[in-house]
Amino acid sequence: MKKIFSLVLLTLSISSFAQGGTFGKDPIINLENFDRKPVHWGYYLGFNSYDFKFDYKEIAPDIEVKTSTGFNVGLIGNLRISEHLDLRFEPGLSYTQRNLIYPEIEDEFDKKREVKSTYINFPLLLKFSAKRTGNIKPYLIGGYSYSLNLASNFDSKDDNYAQKFRMKRTTGNIEAGIGIDFYFEYFKFSPSIRGIFGMGDEIIPDNASDSPWTGNISKMQTRGFFINFAFHLNLNITTFKFT
Numbered sequence: 001m002k003k004i005f006s007l008v009l010l011t012l013s014i015s016s017f018a019q020g021g022t023f024g025k026d027p028i029i030n031l032e033n034f035d036r037k038p039v040h041w042g043y044y045l046g047f048n049s050y051d052f053k054f055d056y057k058e059i060a061p062d063i064e065v066k067t068s069t070g071f072n073v074g075l076i077g078n079l080r081i082s083e084h085l086d087l088r089f090e091p092g093l094s095y096t097q098r099n100l101i102y103p104e105i106e107d108e109f110d111k112k113r114e115v116k117s118t119y120i121n122f123p124l125l126l127k128f129s130a131k132r133t134g135n136i137k138p139y140l141i142g143g144y145s146y147s148l149n150l151a152s153n154f155d156s157k158d159d160n161y162a163q164k165f166r167m168k169r170t171t172g173n174i175e176a177g178i179g180i181d182f183y184f185e186y187f188k189f190s191p192s193i194r195g196i197f198g199m200g201d202e203i204i205p206d207n208a209s210d211s212p213w214t215g216n217i218s219k220m221q222t223r224g225f226f227i228n229f230a231f232h233l234n235l236n237i238t239t240f241k242f243t
Contacts, residue, residue: 027134030183031234035080035132041235042076042188046228050096050117053198055219061103063217070096074121076230086127088141094119096224100165105212113165113213118150123175135183141192142176147222159206160213166204171222173198179230188232198222 034040048070054063074092081087098115105111125143148170158164179192203220206213 030135030185031188034183034188034232034234035129038080040078040232042078042190042230042232044072044074044076044090044092044228044230046072046226048072048094048096048227049225050094050098051223051225052098052100053221053223054217057216057218060216064101064103066099066101068097068099070094072226072228076232078127078232084129084131086129088123088125088127088143090121090123090125092121092123094121102213110212113160113163115165115167116151117167120148120150122146122148125175129181132181132183137181137183139179139181140177141179141194142174145173145175145196147171147173154204159204159208160211161206161208165213166206167202167220168200168204171198171200171202173222177226179228186234188234190230190232192226192228192230194224194226194228196222196224196226 049067050070051067052063052065072092072094074090077089079087079089095118097117100113100115102111102113123143123145125141125145127139127141129137129139131137149167152167152169153164154166154169156164156166159166174197175194176197177192177194179190182189182191198221200221201219202222203214203217205211205217206215209215
């Protein structure tokens with residue numbers, strides 16, 4: 001993720017330097033009235049790194065979570081509320097994998113569990129924008145999201161004794177992040193960094209109460225980190241009348 005973040009910063013720096021007429025001292029103002037539209041649309045692509053936060057019933061060695069880089073894709077619907085405030089709906093898909101390592105389990109096969117997740121996310125967010133300077137406008141974004149995990153194994157009767165790690169199918173999250181709007185001639189580009197914080201307990205305990213995989217866990221919650229690249233299109237939608 002550090003390499004990805006460095007690549008993002010490098011790309012933006014090169015873009016800003018190479019297009020002095022767009023982001024220089026006296027830029028040509030692009031899409032001057034774009035944000036005055038009551039509604040506009042877009043899409044996003046990005047990367048994620050999901051983690052887990054564990055609470056334990058008794059003091060014991062922590063379960064190690066090895067994260068990996070996943071991907072995000074989705075749509076954006078933006079409703080203008082005021083000059084500096086917008087309401088966002090960003091339905092999308094996120095794929096990720098987390099590997100859990102149990103230090104107290106000696107068997108090499110049993111001490112590791114691969115937790116693959118495919119989330120359908122439904123975030124409803126508020127975007128607080130600063131004053132636009134030339135073709136750049138920073139913003140804060142945050143709100144609530146509802147997630148549906150298609151790979152949760154929630155309906156499986158098998159548990160970790162049969163290599164099935166089970167999670168609840170739905171969860172609610174708090175999302176918060178920062179970003180920058182860059183205005184080009186035909187579209188607005190908005191990279192952002194987001195954090196996601198699960199609110200509820202997501203684990204389904206094994207059938208045996210003394211399970212070495214779930215027996216000592218009182219709560220398991222998702223934590224996540226997103227880097228999204230959003231593109232807002234300057235579309236002029238014409239209404240056709242049929243007679």
